[in-house]
Every structure is written in C-alpha cells, then in structure tokens.
Amino acid sequence: MKEKEQFNVNNKQPHRDIPMWLLQNDDYLPQKDRERYLSKTLLGILGRLIHFRQQMQIQTESFFSVTFKLIYVFLLIFSIALAHTITFLLLLLAGLLAYICLLDGRQILSLLKPAIGAMVFTFIIIVPAIFLQGTIVMLLPFKVFLSTLLVAALSRSTPFYLITKALGGLHVPSVFIMSLDLTINYIVLLGNTAIDLLQALKLRSVGRNTGKYESMGNVLGMTFLKSQEYAKQTHAAMLCRGFTGEYHVVQQHHWQKKYIIYTMAIMLLLVLFIHIEGY
C-alpha cells in the first residue's frame, strides 16, 4: 500500500499547464539539407572504436609470448633500418607474405592499407632524392612498407593492453606505460562520448541546420570538456587510492622450455642478417 501511495498524484505538487502546442500535432514537412558531414564523422569514429573493440577480443593464447613478439618485431625493424642490400628485405617480405596468406581478406586489407599508405607517402617525399641520388634511395619506401606491415601485424595479433604490459618486462619506465594505458582507455571513452553527442545531434537535426560547423564545434567542445572532467576525476580517484607518482607494472617470469626456442629464433635472425649483409 505504501508503494502505491508513492504514485498518488494528489500527494505531489501538480505541474504547471502543459503548453497548448504540445497537445496538438505539428503539420511539418522538413526541408532538404546536407547530412553527409554528420554520417561521415559518426562512421569515422565508429570505425576506430570497432577497431579498438576488436583489438580487445583478439585470442591471446599463443605459443609466442607478447614480450618475445615485441623484442622480435623491434629487432626486425632495427635490422630493416640497418640493411644495405635488398636480399635481406626480400627474404623478410617473403616471410611476411607467407604469414599474410594465412589471414582472411578483411584482415589482409587491414594490414596492407596502412603499409601501402606509408610507403606511398614516403615515396612522394623522396621523389626529389631519386633524381639526385639514383635508385638506391628507393629502398627507403620498401623499408617503410616492411616496418609498417610488421607493426600492423603485431597490433592485429596482440591486444594493446598486453603490449603495454609487456613493455614493463622490457624495463620501459612505468609512468610511460601508465600514460599509454590511460591514453588507450580515454580514446575509447571519449570516442563513446563523441558518438553519443553526435547521435543526439543527428536525432535533433530535424530541419535545415544553418550552423553545421557550429554544431560540430559544440560537440567537439563538449568532448573536450568531458575529457578534462574525466582526467580530473581519474587523478582524484588515483590520489584517493594512494597514488604518489609511482606506478608499478608487475611482471612475473618463470623459466619455460619455450624460451630456448625464442632464443634460437633471435639468434637465427641475427646470424642471417650478419651473413647476408656481410658485417
């Protein structure tokens, strides 16, 4: 009975009268307007967020540990940078192409798109050098392509949170790791905020919006204000939990037999590189 009284209209202050126009139907026919700017922005942010969500769902069980993958990719990029001849680079390309062949079409595209983009960009930048230095500088776009492909392959096969955690094992400063972790968190959080605000804008864009850029600016401004608010709240929460500027990434290592294979793989790479390059 008590609960029923909770909704007894007579117990509460009645509202002021509902405006008359709210009780009648509008005879409204919207004017045509361009909406692509809104859909494109929404799709762009959604695409990035979907990428992050898919990243979090990657199967993490693998024979190779994340720390090993990181070291190996770092060594490969280092050797790509030092390579003078094309033989080593072609060998690496063959290995990478063999790996790519095992993926489905969508995944192949997600790896090749950034790699080809970076290669084309580098090529455009070095065009003047080709006339001055000859074709030797053509190795540079190829090296950029291989390096980007390697990083894209690592990011496709390993969630970001595991990569940042593995950085701890490589003695990267903890504050740097914390900054990376927080950045990734906030990209997702602020991306969601921006999507909600853009959807609210879309739902209320029921006619001709003469201030499209102003509306978009307002959405960006609100996202910026939210980012400040989130940052303050996170800092306060960290202080309340005893944060004094020190951040520790706990890493536990136990000797495993597969470490022998890891070491052999690294040795093989180094021997191959030194042999081909003639160091």
Added chain:
Amino acid sequence: MMNSLIKLLKVQYEYEDIKALTDISLNIAEGEFVLLSGPNGAGKSTLFKLLNGLIFPTGGEYFFADEKITADKLKDIVFAKKFHKRIGYVFQNPDMQLFNHTVYDEIAFGPRQMGLSEIEIKNRVEQLLTFLDIEHLSQRAPYHLSGGEKKKTAIAAVLSLNPDILMMDEPVNGLDEKSRDWIEQFIMDFSKAGKTLLIASHDKAWQLMPGVRVVNFTSEHTIIE
C-alpha cells in the same frame, strides 16, 4: 481504437555475434503509456536505439506510423528528419545529449531547424522553461547544471520538437529525491494529457503508476507482457 504508432514484428538484433534483442513483437498505440521493465543489460537501451533508427533490426520488421523503417528508407533525408522529429528520445545520461552554449539555445535548437519564426521559437522556449520550472537557468551553460537540471533541460530540448512519442531511458537514474518526484509527476501529467510515452526502467516502483502498461524484458533479451 487508437492508431498504432509503433509496431515491431519478431525483431532481432545482434552485434559481433552477441544477441541483444530476440523475437521482440510489440504494438504501441497513440496515447499509450508503456513501461519497459527489466534488468540491466536486458536490451532496453538497444531497443530504444532501434526505435530511433540509430541501429536496424538484423531480423524481423519495424513499423512507425505504418511506415516500415529500414536503413535505406532513412537515407531519404526528408523522411529521416520527419521521422526523427516525431520521436523525442531523452538519453539515460543527459550529459551526452546537451551540446549548446546555453539552456535557451539547447531548447531552441530543434525549433530553429524547423524554420519557425524567432517569435514562435521564443514563445516555445519560454513556455517550456516555465513548464519545466527552469526559467532561471535560461542563460546558463548546460554542463554547469546539476543532474536534475540537466535532465529537465534534455526533456525541454526534446519536447521543443513537439514529438508524437516521448521515449525516456532510465529517467530518474542518479537523481535526488526531489528531482525524481518531479520527473515522476511530469510523466504522469504528460500521460494524462494523452501523449504517447515509452519509459525504460529497471525500477519496479514504476509499475505501480496509474494507467501504465508494463512490458517486461527478460535476461534472454526478449519481452513478456
């Protein structure tokens, strides 16, 4: 017999192979007050997004005022704008709905787009400010308001479009008692005035409201009446 405003026929929705809505069939007539009740994560907010044309069914059909709503249909800008004008959606978190510099601009945003004259807009905004008891907030920035004030501003911003149906997702979540009472009273008054209302809440107390039709969401993402 009232006209049907919303009709869902065996609607399903899934993303990334996760089922969010399963075989939802629902009919909402003009003037009805419907409460979507159920636990968190049951699919209430997903259903709201679907009803607002932000996502589309992966199975089944959705009709609004006898028009089948599809992604292709909403590519027609004029149709999409008219459709969005007819549905007023108040988000669970008003922070994510307010993007203008002042409360006045926030409420005037919709009517300005509808091409109403500045006098009509001023009338509409002032009447809503009075109706929602927020006249004193007119020139304040929305992000500086309290939770209850933000919710009232979001309601006013949506009502300024004079929608055919008002949808509110968890309308009293995180509000103090005074703001809760105000929102509950507002919903009852609005319903008594013959407006169509669709409210989602996991709070069972709402089921005792006079004139409410309760639709229960289950944890299997389907509904039981």
